[in-house]
Amino acid sequence: MAANLKTSNVKQLRIPKTSSSSTRLCEKENGPQVINAMKNVGTIITSDLGKTENKETKTDDDNSISRSILAAKTETQIRESIKHIQSSRDKQNNENENDDSNKKWVLADFEIGKPLGKGKFGNVYLARERRTRFVVAMKVLFKKQIEEGNVQHQVRREIEIQTHLRHPNILRMYGYFHDAKRVYLILEYAPNGELFKALKASPNERFDEHKTANYIRQMADALKYCHNKKVIHRDIKPENLLLGKNGELKIADFGWSVHAPSSRRETLCGTLDYLPPEMVLGKSHDHTVDLWGAGILCYECLTGNPPFVAQSYEETYNKIIRARFTFPNHVSELARDLIKKLLVVKAENRLPWDGVLSHLWIVNNTSKESGTN
Known part of the structure; x- marks a missing residue:
């Protein structure tokens, strides 16, 4: 030893x-x-x-x-x-x-x-x-x-x-x-590992709407808490999310996060597929980047891939700055509604956390329990 x-x-x-x-x-x-x-x-x-x-x-x-x-x-x-x-x-x-x-x-x-x-x-x-x-x-x-x-x-x-x-x-x-x-x-030890690995191990490499909604609810509650403390995560993606012993979500990897009480940030960070338009364009950004990240995560959990995946960097870039994406047929109308309200080019128009937590798709698919089993 x-x-x-x-x-x-x-x-x-x-x-x-x-x-x-x-x-x-x-x-x-x-x-x-x-x-x-x-x-x-x-x-x-x-x-x-x-x-x-x-x-x-x-x-x-x-x-x-x-x-x-x-x-x-x-x-x-x-x-x-x-x-x-x-x-x-x-x-x-x-x-x-x-x-x-x-x-x-x-x-x-x-x-x-x-x-x-x-x-x-x-x-x-x-x-x-x-x-x-x-x-x-x-x-x-x-x-x-x-x-x-x-x-x-x-x-x-x-x-x-x-x-x-x-x-x-x-x-x-x-x-x-x-x-x-x-x-x-x-x-803290999270015995069930990365959300990314759980996603890839699922049938068709995607989660059902019940499980996805539970994860999004937990993440929204945690990020609302962070934002109330003036902390922006800025790198929400499945690889940075872990699962606890009861299947509960655990946000990890705060290396790109920032405590920004009164200023807008101008640093480019994170992974391109998950970056919002304002960061891709090199503009200043605030806590609303995490709202965009929640929309990306929700889409990926339901479909198996981020919404702006393309053959080249330039194509992904162009899709992001215009928020151009489509849904597979199996994604419900309510889930689409939530994602569309998060993946909005104008940051100030993105649905806030209270709106996410009270969205009908979240309410219909979640329970009071913290786990997702």
Whole structure:
């Protein structure tokens, strides 16, 4: 296991508190899943995680912070980034703090299991905290690749934003720690994997209207919550949505998201098939980009493909800026109505979240239950 691995001094955000019964990672939050999910946990995968140096470096707090998550180019930038995150969290967690919530994690605190996914900048593993036996997903990012890919800001955003969000349909981030070469993000484990894989495994690679409506309802509620907190996701697509143990939707991957209290953004990001006209055209945009994303997702869940798929980049581009798309015959009139009200070129005319949640297609196809089984 990881017990014999040495790590450098690290700093870690306090575990967020939502109530007195969920102050720290505990078995109650996951129930039987904690036992079942880790049956096949093996020895630590040292070939992927790598080995830390045998020689430990003795540093004080300032030097430790200076080797922060962002691999920033100056120590001042690093310290300011960490201080900003920690001061925000300290405000939120000022009341009812105890010694457990101040715990600073190191790699040896976890048993590492099977890989859950791989990405350009690192990998995700099933993991379990040794003390509490709590099962998590550990996202391991390599600092060198983060810096070479120039995605320091995305990593910072992912941590700053996701640690503050509390919604049943948003994947929790419990905290992070780091060593000389890697950043470790401690995330909620979603045992049913990506929505994208579930979609491709379904008959005809599409969901029925009942299941799709349940997913859209959950996503709409979560994104309404985000927008009320001035957070825009900007990259809604099946690959960034996970499924919890009861089939409930979990919005993940906030690397492209932004906290924009009073400004419109002008950054091009996300995947072309899912981008709204204003972003494709390089115009400023606001929270309504996520409404467009909801329309794209709804269409893809019902048909198996995004609405603007074409043979070339240019053709897709032209379809998006004109919102030109057609429906297969099996899509109901009510579903078409909702999608048409979301995929509107003029952002201000898109149906708001309250309108989505009260739309007759959503109401007719959903129940009060959070799952979609």
